[in-house]
Amino acid sequence: MKVLAAMSGGVDSAVAAARLRDAGHDVTGVHLALSAKPATMREGARGCCSVEDSRDARRCADVLDIPFYVWDMAARFRDDVVEPFVAEYAAGRTPNPCLRCNEKIKFSAVLERARALGFDAVGTGHYARLSDGVLRRAADPDKDQSYVLGVLRPDQLAGALFPLGGSPKTEVRAEASERGLVVAEKPDSHDICFIPSGDTRGFLAERIDEAPGEMVGPDGEVVGHHRGVHDFTVGQRHGLGIGRPAPDGRPRYVLGLEPVSRTVRVGPAEELDVTALHATDPVWLAEAPTDCVVQVRAHGGLAAATVRVDDDGVEVTLDEPLRGVAPGQAVVFYRPEPGGDVVLGSATIASTSR
Numbered sequence: 001m002k003v004l005a006a007m008s009g010g011v012d013s014a015v016a017a018a019r020l021r022d023a024g025h026d027v028t029g030v031h032l033a034l035s036a037k038p039a040t041m042r043e044g045a046r047g048c049c050s051v052e053d054s055r056d057a058r059r060c061a062d063v064l065d066i067p068f069y070v071w072d073m074a075a076r077f078r079d080d081v082v083e084p085f086v087a088e089y090a091a092g093r094t095p096n097p098c099l100r101c102n103e104k105i106k107f108s109a110v111l112e113r114a115r116a117l118g119f120d121a122v123g124t125g126h127y128a129r130l131s132d133g134v135l136r137r138a139a140d141p142d143k144d145q146s147y148v149l150g151v152l153r154p155d156q157l158a159g160a161l162f163p164l165g166g167s168p169k170t171e172v173r174a175e176a177s178e179r180g181l182v183v184a185e186k187p188d189s190h191d192i193c194f195i196p197s198g199d200t201r202g203f204l205a206e207r208i209d210e211a212p213g214e215m216v217g218p219d220g221e222v223v224g225h226h227r228g229v230h231d232f233t234v235g236q237r238h239g240l241g242i243g244r245p246a247p248d249g250r251p252r253y254v255l256g257l258e259p260v261s262r263t264v265r266v267g268p269a270e271e272l273d274v275t276a277l278h279a280t281d282p283v284w285l286a287e288a289p290t291d292c293v294v295q296v297r298a299h300g301g302l303a304a305a306t307v308r309v310d311d312d313g314v315e316v317t318l319d320e321p322l323r324g325v326a327p328g329q330a331v332v333f334y335r336p337e338p339g340g341d342v343v344l345g346s347a348t349i350a351s352t353s354r
């Protein structure tokens with residue numbers, strides 16, 4: 001096959017490209033320039049779009065002896081990932097930009113351009129297993145990225161290759177070193193790639209006007225004030241800025257965000273437990289399930305659940321209460337079998353109930 005290998009300049013995508021080439025595919029490497037201006041890097045941090053990363057990706061392509069290009073996708077990335085990310089926070093929700101990037105950039109804009117140029121598929125260094133259109137969790141549970149790929153439609157998955165899904169990360173690093181890839185010891189990226197400083201609040205503060213409001217406790221009492229609901233995420237404990245402790249001395253968490261009234265609701269941990277959620281815009285890879293296991297955030301947040309699909313979206317009833325489910329995040333549905341790791345579909349969490 002003619003395969004476009006998306007090369008971030010990191011170790012995973014370099015090894016993915018190498019494996020695709022070794023499997024006999026005709027591989028071309030592409031680095032996506034996603035940032036309009038060079039990123040200011042925190043020491044030791046890395047973002048996916050720095051000049052340094054582009055240079056590393058090129059050096060790996062040279063070692064692999066494959067053609068290499070840089071595609072400027074900064075405008076698409078800004079419109080489809082960064083601006084919606086900011087708008088979601090302003091609306092009191094908690095978005096996952098990696099998931100949107102997979103949906104709108106890597107397996108949409110990039111895949112479309114690749115197909116137009118005669119490529120059959122886009123290969124990435126994501127950790128997930130994919131065969132015959134069935135998407136499964138990666139063999140390495142610590143690296144599993146099936147959650148951020150669970151938003152892809154069948155036609156998008158049909159053009160995707162994930163050669164690392166069956167390998168532990170340690171094996172991938174060792175292989176990079178054996179292959180003489182200079183990125184073998186490069187640190188993993190942890191931050192949101194377009195916020196390499198890791199300061200999400202600072203990034204949002206530069207883009208969202210202050211909209212001060214009240215912070216209210218469980219009985220509606222005002223316990224503090226804030227600069228805007230975009231400063232908070234459901235489940236957040238630190239940085240609430242309420243100097244004095246709750247009357248019972250227990251820690252307080254953000255329970256809910258109401259952008260219209262500019263209210264941040266706070267209260268004790270147990271009030272974060274939800275038993276049901278409503279999600280919209282479902283995407284199904286298999287027939288919509290009735291019983292399943294759901295995952296509600298990128299790391300953790302797993303629960304057995306029953307699902308009912310209606311005209312408004314999906315009603316998910318959790319078997320056991322689940323803590324800290326934030327509107328704006330995706331709910332990804334997995335098959336409910338022992339060790340169940342097959343992705344059945346996903347939807348966007350719109351609201352939760354206790």
Ligand SMILES: Nc1ncnc2c1ncn2[C@@H]1O[C@H](COP(=O)(O)OP(=O)(O)OP(=O)(O)O)[C@@H](O)[C@H]1O
Nearest residue numbers: 006007008010011012013031032048124125126189
């Ligand atoms: N700027 C980019 N250009 C090209 N491909 C990219 C870029 N950013 C990410 N990717 C692709 O998406 C995959 C997943 O991105 P993610 O940010 O999760 O990287 P990662 O797991 O740290 O991988 P890597 O070690 O390759 O950076 C990468 O392995 C790569 O194939």
